[in-house]
Amino acid sequence: xxxxxxxDILKAQEGNKEAMASLVTNNMGLVYNIAKRFIGRGxxxxxxNQIGAMxxxxxxxxxxxxxxxxxxxYAVPFIIGEIKRYIRDDGRIKVSRSIxxxxxxxNQIQNEYALKHGEEIKIEKIAEMLNISKEEVALxxxxxxSNVVTSINxxxxxxxxxKEVCVGDIIPDENNEEVDIANKLTINKLIDExxxxxxxxxxxxxxxxxTQTEVAKKLGISQVQVSRIEKRILHSMKQKLVx
Numbered sequence: 001x002x003x004x005x006x007x008d009i010l011k012a013q014e015g016n017k018e019a020m021a022s023l024v025t026n027n028m029g030l031v032y033n034i035a036k037r038f039i040g041r042g043x044x045x046x047x048x049n050q051i052g053a054m055x056x057x058x059x060x061x062x063x064x065x066x067x068x069x070x071x072x073x074y075a076v077p078f079i080i081g082e083i084k085r086y087i088r089d090d091g092r093i094k095v096s097r098s099i100x101x102x103x104x105x106x107n108q109i110q111n112e113y114a115l116k117h118g119e120e121i122k123i124e125k126i127a128e129m130l131n132i133s134k135e136e137v138a139l140x141x142x143x144x145x146s147n148v149v150t151s152i153n154x155x156x157x158x159x160x161x162x163k164e165v166c167v168g169d170i171i172p173d174e175n176n177e178e179v180d181i182a183n184k185l186t187i188n189k190l191i192d193e194x195x196x197x198x199x200x201x202x203x204x205x206x207x208x209x210x211t212q213t214e215v216a217k218k219l220g221i222s223q224v225q226v227s228r229i230e231k232r233i234l235h236s237m238k239q240k241l242v243x
Contacts, residue, residue: 005071009063023060023071024053030072031056034079048083055082102140105130120211120223190237198233201226 011019035048059078106126113121127134204210216223
């Protein structure tokens, strides 16, 4: 069955309209399952389905059989990305006040700790002091730095509906095996595209939990350089994740 799917995908990529239509029709259930998570937030399901279908078509055109996964797995980040881009361009989503307030608290803690100890405080320590998760700390710092909504746990504000929702509500369950595989494929691909120094920074910062100061010492560069490179990497990844 998988081989037949690959054959249909190749036909669609070569311009066979019937093959493309068949693939889209057979996978619209997946599109709907993702799109329905936006219901009640100021968007019509028909519009979201149409936007999600555009992401599905993009995934078919860019599908690479070397990944050895099903189309439904590969298509998930494309569908999510297309819908997220639609929402971003629509201008309805703002960074919530709670994230901004948390970012201010974290910034104060960082400054006070640096003045007192002469080094950067670790995310784990901030989380312990504020009694929140490490993920919440990292996401608040990132939101404050880039003013871009990146959290799947923090609330975001829908200006038109006047309601706060979580980004996690509009993407598939993290326990979904297909989504987990797709996310790993996407992140691994983005990391592979980095140069050696950038990969080292990502691994040390996000896989080994090192501070920017510790990374700087290990790589023989300044903390400022690490900070600039890290911001550039995150910005580039965000742009690529929104297909």
